[in-house]
Amino acid sequence: MEAVAIQLHQDIIDRCKSGDRQAYYKLYKLYSRSMYNVCYRIVRDEASAEDVLQESFINAFKNLDNYRGDSAFGAWLKRIVVNKSLTHLSKRKLERMPEDDRFDVMMEEQDDFEGFPLAVDTVKAAILKLPDGYRTVLSLYLLEGYDHEEIGQVLGISESTSKSQFSRSKKKLLEILKLEYKNEMP
């Protein structure tokens, strides 16, 4: 399936390389929505997410020759989008990791969410309430399908730091959700 997807898009990519503007638009249409959501989850602002998105696509289209087709095009593009989003975050000079979380301490793994009533909108809203660092790690792991090694590479942290960050972000998310439910149901 993945191979088929790569093949299908390879045709569009080849047409882009030959200067076919329709193909560029097709490629944009295929990926803009999911990539925009990747941006938004990291930068947490629609205008900024659009800036990052257009910057990412311009960059990707200019460097299309560098895409060799050894990975899925979506994964290649997503890496550009994630990197640009993170650059945007650091430009805002927002604190990415709380001080006390710099230690690579493995948290005890337990399924805190077991039996917890989850709904898409509340979880989505709760994720957006997480601090930048937590939100980034949690989004990359749970939504973008990155493993801790990849998150480590992207964020410039160790794999174990990514794991402990993820544990902490989940705990924080649960706190937010619990608070939400408490507010909803007095």
Next chain:
Amino acid sequence: MSDSLKDFIDTNREGFDDKTPSAKVWSTIEPTLPKMKQVSLWNSVSVWRAAALALFCLSVYILVTRPNPNSTVLASQQKDFTDLESFYSSEIAEKVELISNFDSDDIDQFTQDFQKLDAMYQVLREELKIRPSGKVKDALVLNLLVRIDLLNQQLKKLEERKKPTKQSVSI
């Protein structure tokens, strides 16, 4: 290790990509599309492709048509020769006919010579089929001419021999 949150997100993954970028994003991207560089690159590739194809076609053309000029020359040579041959052959046949009307002892000697020339002619004729060349053609024509000459000489000889007989009879 079970992770209820992960399972929940995996199941409802689509619901998390609900935001759509505005049309402004594409309108900003569009003017920056790398068209000229890409097009010229493609063009240069196609030019090379066309050049390679043209070279290939030229090679094939040369290979296929190269023997053609020779063969057309040979064909025209063959035709020229066939015309010559039929002309001389009819002359020869005519003269042979004339000679055969004479009763003479010399005819045996003449027939032998003539047959030798004819045999040689057949050999040359075969040679022309296998290895056609101007030289063989010339040799064939020469053979025909020699035979005609030989026939003329023989005819003359026979005619001369006949005359005194006639004279003697008239005397």
